[in-house]
Amino acid sequence: xxxxxxxxxxxDEQFCQVEDLQDEASPNFVEEVVTLFLKDxxxxxxxxxxxxxxxxxxxxxxxxxxxxxxGSCCSIGASRMKNxxxxxxxxxGQGNVEGCMRAFQKVKREHAVxxxxxxxxxxxxxxxxxxxxATRSIK
Amino acid sequence: xARKMIRVLLVEDEEIHRVMARAAxxxxxxxxxxxxxxxxxxxxxxxxxxxxxxxxxxxxMDRQMPVMDxxxxxxxxxxMGVTTPIVAVSSDGLPADVEAFIGAGAxxxxxxxxxATRQCRPCDACMRHGQQYMxxxxx
Numbered sequence: 001x002x003x004x005x006x007x008x009x010x011x012d013e014q015f016c017q018v019e020d021l022q023d024e025a026s027p028n029f030v031e032e033v034v035t036l037f038l039k040d041x042x043x044x045x046x047x048x049x050x051x052x053x054x055x056x057x058x059x060x061x062x063x064x065x066x067x068x069x070x071g072s073c074c075s076i077g078a079s080r081m082k083n084x085x086x087x088x089x090x091x092x093g094q095g096n097v098e099g100c101m102r103a104f105q106k107v108k109r110e111h112a113v114x115x116x117x118x119x120x121x122x123x124x125x126x127x128x129x130x131x132x133x134a135t136r137s138i139k
Numbered sequence: 140x141a142r143k144m145i146r147v148l149l150v151e152d153e154e155i156h157r158v159m160a161r162a163a164x165x166x167x168x169x170x171x172x173x174x175x176x177x178x179x180x181x182x183x184x185x186x187x188x189x190x191x192x193x194x195x196x197x198x199x200m201d202r203q204m205p206v207m208d209x210x211x212x213x214x215x216x217x218x219m220g221v222t223t224p225i226v227a228v229s230s231d232g233l234p235a236d237v238e239a240f241i242g243a244g245a246x247x248x249x250x251x252x253x254x255a256t257r258q259c260r261p262c263d264a265c266m267r268h269g270q271q272y273m274x275x276x277x278x
Contacts, residue, residue, distance in 0.1 A: 018159070020166075021163060033155065033158060033159065036154060040153065040154065040155050064203065067203065068153065068203070070230060071153065071156070071230040072153065072156075074230060075159050076155075
């Protein structure tokens, strides 16, 4: 399943870097970081949504919020979501409100899909871990 | 022979980046129990810590932060006569961004987007500035 996340472009090499930081002292590091990302990105998207409504055509503000979200995406290698963040920022740079709105909808969609895929991935990992432990105890 | 204790100040407002940086510094430097990684959540807190706490061996400085940004924090730390190596870390890495940081007194710049462990390789730049004791951070 992890391979398909990479093949379909949801994740990039940065995710491998996160995995490399997991060790015996921090055995759940990757899942903790991903959980943090999903919480953080939800908050940042909510900030953007409010800014789009409360501060019309405030492209500097919109861009600043989206830069934070993009940074968060980069930290775990959320590649497709990062690309949509960049499209949004491009639209900000062009002063294109419609472009921003369209790009933001795509950001939200990518976030929802990525969330689902990552949650399934970790569920599978947990099941594999439990199966492995059970197999070892039977042996 | 035990090596010198290393003190690093991480200036970063986003929790996910703090978590990643903490793990990366620990992994890249082969951190030991005595090593210190302090955190400041904005530039103003960073300036206070530098003023009030024992000297740091390295400061990792984010750019976009509330209260006081990384450029201003760097300027103020340098104005205090502090010569601790400062590595600027930013998502964008635009030439203007790099220039502003170096102009404010940072020793090196690294994009946040790249692999987390690269936040420690800029210590090579510290070596070029004659801070030989920083080699330990990058083993």
